[in-house]
Amino acid sequence: MMREQEIKKAIEKSTDGATVTVLKKGRILVTVPAAAAVSTLICLKAVGFEHLSAISCTDWLEQGELELVYHLWSYQDKVHLMLKTRLARENPQTVTAIPVFPHTQTYEREIHEMYGVHFEGNPRLTPFLLEHWEGPPPMRRDFQMRDYVKEKFGVEERIS
C-alpha cells in the first residue's frame, strides 16, 4: 500500500479537483472533472501508468450524465488505476487523449459511434462497427432497442 499512497499524493499535488481513493492493494480510483482528464493522463503517464488498456463509457440516465472510465495499468508498480470523468448527457463533448496515448483513437471512435460522445481533436470519428447506421447511438439507455428491431427486422407472426 506504500506505493499506492505515494501515487495518490502525486496526483493530488498535480491536479486540482481530483478525488483519489485507494480501494485496495493495486487498485486506485481517481475522479476528475472532464476538463482535467487529459492533463491527469499526462501526469499519470509520468508517474508510471504507461499502459492504457481501454476506455469504457457508462450511461447514467437518471443523473443525465455519461461516465468515461480510462483504465490504466502500471507495469512497474502493478497497479490498476481507473480514471473516471463525467460528461453532460446532452451534446457530450470532451478533448481527445490521442497526444498522450495514440491508440485511444479507436476507443474514442467506438464510443463516438455507440454513445455519441464527440472527442475534440480526434481526426477519425467516422462510422466504425455499425453498418450504415442512421438511428440514435445504440448503446444509450433511452434507445428503444425492441421498437427499432421490430421496425428493422420485422415481426414474425406467432403460430399457435
Added chain:
Amino acid sequence: MDRADIAKTLKSPANWGQKYSLWAVYFCTGCGVIEIPPVITSRWDAERFGVLPMATPRQGNLFLITGYVSLKTMGAIIRTYDQMPDPKYVVGFGSCPVNGGMYWDSYNTIKHLDKYLPVDGWIAGCMPRPEAIFVAVVHLWQMIDKGMATGYQKYKENYEYYERNQREILPHLPKFAGEKTEAVGQTL
C-alpha cells in the same frame, strides 16, 4: 459399395458424386466456428464424411452459417453465397440463424436467416456438438438422394423475395462486387 446401391448410383451418378464431395466454405460468421477446427481435424475428422474446408467460395458447395450473423457479415455472406457454383447447400448452425437466439432483440444481428438466403437444413443448439454436424451431413446426403436439397433452385425462382428482404436490411449493399453505390461517408 453395397451391391444394392449400384442401381441407385447409376440412376443418378451426379447426386452420388455431390453427396460425397461436400466442400465447406471456410467462412467464420460467429462463435459457432469454434466447433469447426475439432470437426475438420483429427479428433472428429470430417474427411470421413467427404467434408473438407475450402478457402474460396468458388470451389465450395456447402455453406455453414456458424452462429449469429451481424448486418456487416450478412453482406459478406450474400456476396459469398452468390459466388458459389451450383449445386450449393446452406446449413444454419446454432440457434442464432434460426430465430436470433440470444440476440433476438439485438439491433445489429439478423433474426431469421431463411428470409435472406435459402437454407437447406438447421442444426439447433447453443453450441451444437461436433457430432451434430455429422448428423446434419448424413441428413443432407439423404436430402440430396431424394432431390430435396434444392435451396439454390429456390433462390433463383424466388429471387425477388430474397432480394427484397436483403435490400430491406442492407439498402447500401452493391448488387455485385465493385458496383458504385452512393457513398455515405463510410470508410473502413
